[in-house]
Amino acid sequence: MSLILVSSCSDPSNVGLQLAPENNQIGVFFQEFELDAQVVLLDSFNTTNQGLLVVGNETDPYFGKTISTGYSRLFIEQFAERPRSDASLDSMYFFLDVVSVNGQDLDQPKLFSVHRLTEPLRDTLYFNFDELTYEASPLASAEVTFNDTKDTTLRLPVTEEFAQEIFNKMRRGEEFDDLFSFRDYLPGVAVNVAEGSEVTAGVNVGFGTGFQVYYSYVNDTVSTEYSINTASSRSFNGVKSDRTGTPTAVVQQPSIAYETGSKVGMKANLGMVIKIDTSPFDAFLDTLQGITFNQINFELGEIDEVPEGQNPLASMIMYMTNETNSILTRESDGQPLSVQQDGQPQIAFDEEGNEQPSIIAPAVLSYNQVEKKYVVQITSYTNAVYRKQLMRKDWLLYGDTPGAGGDAFKRSLRQFVLDKSKIKVRVIYSQRN
Incomplete structure (x- = not known):
């Protein structure tokens, strides 16, 4: 017409x-x-390796409820210096390199969380309807208030239990001998935002997104850093849509x-x-x-x-x-x-x-x-x-x-x-x- x-x-x-x-x-x-x-x-709709994790939870009268979860492998430098057995863990965070924010009520806190995958990303194409299983309890989480900030780095504290577990592996375990052994131990992460958040963040895949480990030895005055990030890592975005x-x-x-x-x-x-x-x-x-x-x-x-x-x-x-x-x-x-x-x-x-x-x-x-x-x-x-x-x-x-x-x-x-x-x-x- x-x-x-x-x-x-x-x-x-x-x-x-x-x-x-x-x-x-x-x-x-x-x-x-x-x-x-x-x-x-x-x-x-292929979402593999877009360079950005789309992490969102939105509701709309026309489109319904839309949830987007970012999935990524993790990367370690094989020859990076690892903490010795006498090292002590100072702190551990998961950083999210946020480059865009779109949402409502940005003056209110939004809960972001990072979860351990229970299955690996394969060397295949992933589409927006795909998803991977991950642990319900997060490895790291934090409430964030954006206000007018749309380009920032979020720092999510890692749970004490997981921080100590991975630090022990880092010091003594074979899991950090090479990238393949590491990914057998930790297949990757899923990043999401809590229901009702009404926000979507674009998170860069790269050196700025991942675990940052701070450790020291006796008599040290400054912590040493060890990075586990998403650089050179396969990723995709999975979307769930309820249009009822x-x-x-x-x-x-x-x-x-x-x-x-x-x-x-x-x-x-x-x-x-x-x-x-x-x-x-x-x-x-x-x-x-x-x-x-x-x-x-x-x-x-x-x-x-x-x-x-x-x-x-x-x-x-x-x-x-x-x-x-x-x-x-x-x-x-x-x-x-x-x-x-x-x-x-x-x-x-x-x-x-x-x-x-x-x-x-x-x-x-x-x-x-x-x-x-x-x-x-x-x-x-x-x-x-x-x-x-x-x-x-x-x-x-x-x-x-x-x-x-x-x-x-x-x-x-x-x-x-x-x-x-x-x-x-x-x-x-x-x-x-």
């Missing part, structure tokens, strides 16, 4: 689009139409487009995306002859109110899709197909000189914090479809920014929701004589 409005416009600034002064005249037309949308749960009683409760299977009432939404790490039905472009373009597109915007929003302390996804890519509800790829090289940036070539050529869709400059649907909208110009793309250079496809909106490093859609639980009536294409075009 779409709504199309047409008008001759002598002052296009009234509709929120910009035109060059020479085009600001009678014969310039404005048209707006809505695009329908559904939600899709992506299939095989919410509009997204109908979303049961991956790769199926679901109606969720008057609203649609997207949530990172859960792998829930928005599918855009672009068929209204056909009805619009079929009515045009002898025209020049001046500017075309694709807009979402404004989005529903976001609670204080939370941030929506910063940007999205518009991937091509069809009835499979998966990201389509280019035949020549398997690269994902997406709408390309305005002013960039929409068509490329393969080694044999045949035309094919360009893939090197994906358009970015960016969030405008003032207007609370996602907006992108798609003039070049629409022109390529109009001239039959590209075949129109539906879009899967995916919450990432190309070239930013890592996949942002796998590195948080950020989300947004909006009314379907606020998904629009706004066009200004000129009629040629």
Whole structure:
């Protein structure tokens, strides 16, 4: 279903689009139409080795209850100096190198905990629906109040029982002779945050996240340090989602487009995306002859109110899709197909000189914090479809920014929701004589 409005416009600034002064005249037309949308749960959402542990516990009236647990192996330097048998343990902490925080009531304490895995991470791919078993009682835990701090290091005291156990192994045991022996003893850790916390933290995997052991000898005035960290370690993020009683409760299977009432939404790490039905472009373009597109915007929003302390996804890519509800790829090289940036070539050529869709400059649907909208110009793309250079496809909106490093859609639980009536294409075009 779409709504199309047409008008001759002598002052296009009234509709929120910009035109060059020479085009600001009678014969310039404005048209707006809505695009329908559904939600899709992506299939095989791989969260292995994203470089960030997503540790969250959130509830939402649209998405329900979402829990994300970060799983990681641990790393030791094989030839690092170990404490001798006469060393005394001074203290032991598990540090979490937090680089992002998204949540509510950040002036209230949030309980983070680290648990010992009871099964190892294998050398395989892990997806967001995967999980590993771990001990119920934490090795380390602490309540943390973030306030306005979003980039910090959390220090969680290790329980006295485990601290003494691992310190004894460190001093005398074969468990620390090499990395394989160590991982047989301690397969890894699971990091989570307590139920009701309404917060998600992004924790760096690396030298800043792991155990820090402080020990000394008789007559020492300064402690010596020994590190057990997550550098060079396999990791993944597992997500549990309970959507019972919410509009997204109908979303049961991956790769199926679901109606969720008057609203649609997207949530990172859960792998829930928005599918855009672009068929209204056909009805619009079929009515045009002898025209020049001046500017075309694709807009979402404004989005529903976001609670204080939370941030929506910063940007999205518009991937091509069809009835499979998966990201389509280019035949020549398997690269994902997406709408390309305005002013960039929409068509490329393969080694044999045949035309094919360009893939090197994906358009970015960016969030405008003032207007609370996602907006992108798609003039070049629409022109390529109009001239039959590209075949129109539906879009899967995916919450990432190309070239930013890592996949942002796998590195948080950020989300947004909006009314379907606020998904629009706004066009200004000129009629040629």
